[in-house]
Amino acid sequence: MRDQHRFNTKAWVWAAAMPPLWALGWTVTTAGGIDVDRQFAVFGAYGAITFMALSGILLDRLRATTPVAPGPTVRPVNHERPVATRHS
Numbered sequence: 001m002r003d004q005h006r007f008n009t010k011a012w013v014w015a016a017a018m019p020p021l022w023a024l025g026w027t028v029t030t031a032g033g034i035d036v037d038r039q040f041a042v043f044g045a046y047g048a049i050t051f052m053a054l055s056g057i058l059l060d061r062l063r064a065t066t067p068v069a070p071g072p073t074v075r076p077v078n079h080e081r082p083v084a085t086r087h088s
Helices: 002-031 044-064
Strands: none
Touching: 002 044
16 A cells, blocks of 8 residues: 555656646747747757656656565576486
């Protein structure tokens, strides 16, 4: 149950961060001299790179605090062939 709560909290953090990051992308585009009054559907490389970088950093931080589930236990394989012996 605790893991589900942690997941829900991170999902809300991610959802809450998207609108400000999107707005920041538009702001960077405007500051870069792109005429946003023409109502482009996509805000260009300035804003896109800003949004991508900051949302990527946020995602990395959210994932860094997520514990990794332990994988299966792997036993080492003995690749040596048995040596045949002769008994006299």
